[in-house]
Amino acid sequence: MDNGMEKRRAGESEEVDEEKWVYDSSVDHKGRIPLRASTGVWKAALFIIAIEFSERLSYFGIATNLIIYLTKVLHQDLETAAKNVNYWSGVTTLMPLIGGFIADAYMGRFSTVLVSSFIYLFGLILLTMSVLIPSLKACNADPCGNPKRLHEVIFFISMYMISVGTGGHKPSLESFGADQFDDDHSEERKKKMSYFNWWNSALCFGLVLGVTLIVYVQDNVSWASADIILTVIMAITIVVFYVGRPFYRYKVPEGSPLTPMLQVLVAAISKRNLPYPSNPSELYEIPKSEKTQGRLLFHTDNLRFLDKAAIVEDGNRTTLTQNQQPNSWKLSTVTKVEEVKLVVNMIPIWLATLTFGIGVAQATTFFIKQASSMNRKIGHGFEIPPASIYSVAAIGMIVSVTVYEKILEPALRKATGNERGIKILQRIGIGMAFSCVAMVAAALVERRRLEIVQGGTGGGMSMSVFWLTPQFVIIGIGDGFTLVGLQEYFYDQVPDSMRSLGIAFYLSVIGAGNFLSSLLITVVDILTEKKGRSWFAKDLNHSRLDNFYWLLVVMQAVNLCVYVFIARRYSYKNVKRRVAVVDCYEGDVSVSV
Missing domain, CATH: 1.20.1250.20 (MFS general substrate transporter like domains)
Structure with a gap:
């Protein structure tokens, strides 16, 4: 019973917090997480x-x-x-x-x-x-x-x-x-x-x-x-x-937006001979428990060749189990792959x-x-x-x-x-x-x-x-x-x-x-x-x-x-979810960039 009430209170607190602060990776003019009421x-x-x-x-x-x-x-x-x-x-x-x-x-x-x-x-x-x-x-x-x-x-x-x-x-x-x-x-x-x-x-x-x-x-x-x-x-x-x-x-x-796209292409080409996994959920994505800025995207079935950039090779599994950052030129997240797909899909629309x-x-x-x-x-x-x-x-x-x-x-x-x-x-x-x-x-x-x-x-x-x-x-x-x-x-x-x-x-x-x-x-x-x-x-x-x-x-x-x-x-x-990085200290709120 107490556990249930604590969960409800935590949920209410999180909802109130979302209404007070803007967790979309924005900052205010002092570099802090913006107050929703006074900005934007x-x-x-x-x-x-x-x-x-x-x-x-x-x-x-x-x-x-x-x-x-x-x-x-x-x-x-x-x-x-x-x-x-x-x-x-x-x-x-x-x-x-x-x-x-x-x-x-x-x-x-x-x-x-x-x-x-x-x-x-x-x-x-x-x-x-x-x-x-x-x-x-x-x-x-x-x-x-x-x-x-x-x-x-x-x-x-x-x-x-x-x-x-x-x-x-x-x-x-x-x-x-x-x-x-x-x-x-x-x-x-x-x-x-x-x-x-x-x-x-x-x-x-x-x-x-x-x-x-x-x-x-x-x-x-x-x-x-x-x-x-x-x-x-x-x-x-x-x-x-x-x-x-x-x-x-x-x-x-965050630096050149073209670099992550190039990394996806390099990783996909280097792993072109690997077979596709039987289930798309086996493709690499940032774990839900890991805090990150930005929004994640659902996997799509088009341009499947690019999905190979997110295939986890045996050599990368050790790195992932040790919670180390993988080499972005060898392994990309599903979100990064999907972002490249977005840009590629825009080309025919632009031409038309x-x-x-x-x-x-x-x-x-x-x-x-x-x-x-x-x-x-x-x-x-x-x-x-x-x-x-x-x-x-x-x-x-x-x-x-x-x-x-x-x-x-x-x-x-x-x-x-x-x-x-x-x-x-x-x-x-x-x-x-x-x-x-x-x-x-x-x-x-x-x-x-x-x-x-x-x-x-x-x-x-x-x-x-x-x-x-x-x-x-x-x-x-x-x-x-x-x-x-x-x-x-x-x-x-x-x-x-x-x-x-x-x-x-x-x-x-x-x-x-x-x-x-x-x-x-x-x-x-x-x-x-x-x-x-x-x-x-x-x-x-x-x-x-x-x-x-x-x-x-x-x-x-x-x-x-x-x-x-x-x-x-x-x-x-197709946006999947968004998780923000929040550092709270001495009653203040700031964002890690």
Whole structure:
């Protein structure tokens, strides 16, 4: 009887302890185990979202109007300008692969965000100088006939400094925000699912202001004024981000996350001739009685060759019975093997989303250029800047995310029993279908615009820019499914030690999509020019963007079928348990790292 009561009290004490402290291998700003009540969740995430708002304001204020700057100020032709935008966007969204690796392995996410934010800020300062200082301006006369070479050099240096800053900022910041929610706490886990939705809503508000207010200042006041605004806002939000330091939960970097993966491969290859054990439970895993940080994963039957890394050889049994640490290059745990499987399983998904990335690239290049050739006047002579039409996509995404969060997800959760409503890959696939429909709308509108031009009824300028609304709204709705889904997928399904790198994988879909878009434009230009008329002429009215959009429709439709085939066979991450290391002394609690 006494034994039973003692066990119940111990269980109650452990439950209370779990509610008081966060045992997910996080530490607070003093290196101790965080108090749940005073750290993390939304009180910390709001500081993080503030600087993300600033970064997105700057990025989209620059990116959406970049093709206009290149064609009007630097006098580049349409094809060259589109390629330069795609190259810059591609580098900007591939750099996070380096930044995410550095954050996970060495610097930690907070420090990486702080350092990269200063690099971003210096890029904005240099960009401001290039349009403000007379000796660095493109021209000192208006109109500008031949821009200075020095201006082009300084301009592109500043733009690629922003790319480098984004490389550390984006993957680290988003994963750092998600780190503020404990996966093993039921209430915080639900809040984390909402976090990705509301993160993207805040991102879209920054985007809307970027493509409306900032773009308006660029077009109607000066490029210098817009750059000054962005620089000041970025400087302020860096301070705000640092002020939130006491409220954050931090993940301590554990060294290169690629080393354990390499160890699994080496161990599997060295034991390739060994037979599989009759029971998977015979594979090596850390004993339940042994305290460890992190979460363990269930064994899965796919990629069985890798399981050989966890086969215990006779030579290792002595080491294990003596409680010595085995050689990681000869013996891996089931969890480490499963983490390698997770990464390998992601490769087909990543490849299958690249065509979606190509579609996204059109929204900031050809869609904007379409808008510049249409009637943008409303009211008494007010003219909408071409890039501001992109705000329609952001509004579409905000509506999509809000409806999903407040209406669809609760209803789907009841219908399917899945805590997310639908599986992550299903959400991504729905958005990819919307993207395909958006390209159909874009092709139809562009064809109609060209008919007006060819009919000689005032040219494309007689066609209202609001004809572009459907394609922007549809692509925004699709982004609310696919982009949010990709963020959640690459954060949740990678090994816990690779979550910044996981967000970088998501961003690399967009980056690789931009490069592939440039490559596709080059190939199509060469092939169509051989047939007598390029689809990408110097003048938009003599181009055939409608044909290019139809090509993307076919590519996306075929790719969607391939994606569905892969997604239906995907095996999701299956967490087994988590055990934390807790050292209690003199009434204090600390974590062993």
